[in-house]
Amino acid sequence: MAKYEEFPRIKRLPQYVFAVVNELKAKMRREGEDIIDFGMGNPDLTPAPHIIEKLCESAKKPHTHRYSMSQGIPRLRKAICDFYERQYGVKLDPEEEAIMTIGSKEGISHLMIAMLEPGDIALVPSPRYPIHYYAPVIAGASVLTVPLPLEGTDSEKQEQFLRNIYTSYEDSYPQPKVLILNFPNNPTTMVVTKEFFKEIVDFAKKKNLWIIHDFAYADLCFDGYKAPSILEIDGAKDVAVELYSMTKGFSMAGWRVGFVLGNPTIVYNLKRLKSYLDYGTFTPIQVASVIALDSDYSIVEKTRDIYSRRLDILVEGLNRAGWKVEKPKATMFLWAKIPPQFKDMNSVDFSMKLLKEAKVAVAPGAGFGEHGEGYVRFAVVENEKRIRQAVRNIKKFLRQYS
Ligand SMILES: Cc1ncc(COP(=O)(O)O)c(C=O)c1O
Structure with a gap:
């Protein structure tokens, strides 16, 4: 009670x-x-020692203690765009297609508030990382659960999941507005191929559906596997954003550094909302994050x-x-x-x-x-x-x- x-x-x-x-x-x-x-x-x-040193060095400068920028300082937005080009061959505009968030958890929560209203429907897989379900709930929207297959080979699970998405979409009235995805997946560890992303991007374009892809485990891939970014798909930016986080790969969980990347309309709307809500992460953290993203990937x-x-x-x-x-x-x-x-x-x-x-x-x-x-x-x-x-x-x- x-x-x-x-x-x-x-x-x-x-x-x-x-x-x-x-x-x-x-x-x-x-x-x-x-x-x-x-x-x-x-x-x-x-995090690597040189990143922590940069944080301390920047914190000693008097001008870094003022309010920062809620969308992220320009150098940081450039650094994440350069990182995406190096890692995935994806070109992003730091002004219009990238915004910093206070970790991806804050990013996804405010994104749902920016995008959804009561009466709207979000398609959310189950099992899922809890905020994928509760961010639309907090925004006052309804959630339609899409089962994530747990048995079978990678390609069987992928096929089945696509079918589950299509069925859930078709069965829903009104039509869902957003689809939340997360691959490599927490908690199931399921991964998908570029072909999966291509199919879902095509579907989203036909149906006017927004895709939010949480890419929190982008950097934690093993034994030669490399997880694809949804933004590698031609035209993905028309319907999708991807959340990239420095929490896992860079071991910067407490720093709260994440990004929403891709579709300029979504980025613009999130920027507008966040300008009312926060002044961004502490500047020295943003400065040190630039150093982290620019570092050797080793x-x-x-x-x-x-x-x-x-x-x-x-x-x-x-x-x-x-x-x-x-x-x-x-x-x-x-x-x-x-x-x-x-x-x-x-x-x-x-x-x-x-x-x-x-x-x-x-x-x-x-x-x-x-x-x-x-x-x-x-x-x-x-x-x-x-x-x-x-x-x-x-x-x-x-x-x-x-
Ligand atoms: C799928 C997923 N998304 C987001 C997060 C939170 O990431 P951040 O620290 O960037 O808010 C986690 C953390 O466990 C996660 O598993």
Whole structure:
């Protein structure tokens, strides 16, 4: 029961499903338990030293403490456009096709407020990162859930997902205004090809549908895989924007640096809204972000390789312990089906059991929407030694139930 009266908009925001597991985790920690925590995708790595030095240097200058620019300083918008040209061969205009956001979470939230009104419909996959669902809800719009396929090969899942989008669109009245996508995907780690993006861009053009692509895991791709940007598709800018974030690849989670890139109408409208709401991220953070984006990409590759090694250890360890899982092509997550001997338990109960008995915290799949039930998500934000310890704990735990 809520302690205070909830205002109508707040009433539409239920407590996070993760809260139950988090409460138990906090209680066990207070009691002195050492919990190995794969629950939240909160990066534990730090940005490269020269980026932090630039932040300090810039913060020492007196003029950097005034209000910054809500759309991002021009040098930063140029740096992200240059980065996109180098990484994806995509040309963007820093004035009209790029705006800085206070991380992609703020970006997507205000984007939905800028784009949607009560009565509008957003198509949102399930399972999904929670704000993909709740940003349209906060904007007062309705959400139509599109199931994200969880079984099959990459191309089968991709085909099925396209069919699910088409069916949901056709079944909807009024016609949906926006479609939210996120590949590489959190939580399922699903990836798609350029052909998928091409098909969905063609569809969106025919139907006057806006596409919002959250590209938060752009830089965390493993073993030779490279995730495509939707903006690589000819004409994507007519209907799509992409959210790029410095949180994961650059390990700058707390800095709050993200971008909305692509369609100039969407960028213009977001710029107008944000000019009322904020003065932008602290200038020294923006200055240091320029240095980060202009740096040799090897700083990102180092981070990516750390997550990749951690996933190798986790995946090999769990398979040896009898929990059949596959290494993802990208992200910092392992999306694991609850082992068969626990198939009658829901994902929250299984996560609580794993926490109590193996001292390992994971995120229950149901926290990402009803289609996530039956799965849990590991975020590899613990070091290799602790991942090995977690594997030993899980092995012991599973042995009791085999
Ligand atoms: C899919 C997805 N989008 C956005 C975010 C948040 O990114 P940012 O730190 O840029 O707000 C996350 C963080 O976990 C995420 O998984």
